[in-house]
Amino acid sequence: MNPEPTPAAQVWTEMLAFVTGQDRLRALRLELDLGVGKAELLIKLAEAPMTLREIAQAAEVDPSAATVAVDRLERRGLAERRANPGDKRSRLVHLTEAGLQAAAAARRILTEPPAALAALEAADLATLTRIFATMAAGLPGKDGGGRPR
Known part of the structure; x- marks a missing residue:
């Protein structure tokens, strides 16, 4: 015979059911064909252009992973690299118009x-x-x- 769950266990079970029932990752995939990492990157880039180093630091990944992520966004027409007026040795990653629209949709999906x-x-x-x-x-x-x- 199973013991009666504690009130905290009952609340936890209900909370888990509610939160996991909100499949935001699936919504990102269906609407934008993006995972949460790329969606969060788009949201950050919508705030301001960033260098690859800044992207790597913000995402807590190594620079090569940041490069791969930006390459994928570029191939999809969501981002582009431009000269960095403040540092000729680096480039800034900017969102395209499509990238800005995708970032707005991602923000809505993740925060609404x-x-x-x-x-x-x-x-x-x-x-x-x-x-x-x-x-x-x-x-x-x-x-x-x-x-x-």
């Missing part, structure tokens, strides 16, 4: 709350925000807002 969450009352959302902030503050290597230190 699910309809069931958006439909909650303001008080319920405030409660969830407080609960998740409390839990995130307890994560190792995170600041009080759950972001990496």
Whole structure:
């Protein structure tokens, strides 16, 4: 006989079911034919052009992996390398118009709350925000807002 799950285990099970039911990775693949890494790169590049070194640092990958990622974006017409006016030895990666559109779509897919969450009352959302902030503050290597230190 299985013991009765604890309240925390019940909440965890419901949370997992809700979050995993929001298949954002599948949506990225279907709508943009992108994985999450390339989608996040597009979002970063939409903010400002970057050098390959900056891309590698931001993505926490080695420079050769950044080069491969940018090559793939270029082949798809989403990005292009241009001369860096501040450093003649490097080039800046810029998004094309198609890249800017893909970045906007990726941002929407990754950040738009699910309809069931958006439909909650303001008080319920405030409660969830407080609960998740409390839990995130307890994560190792995170600041009080759950972001990496």
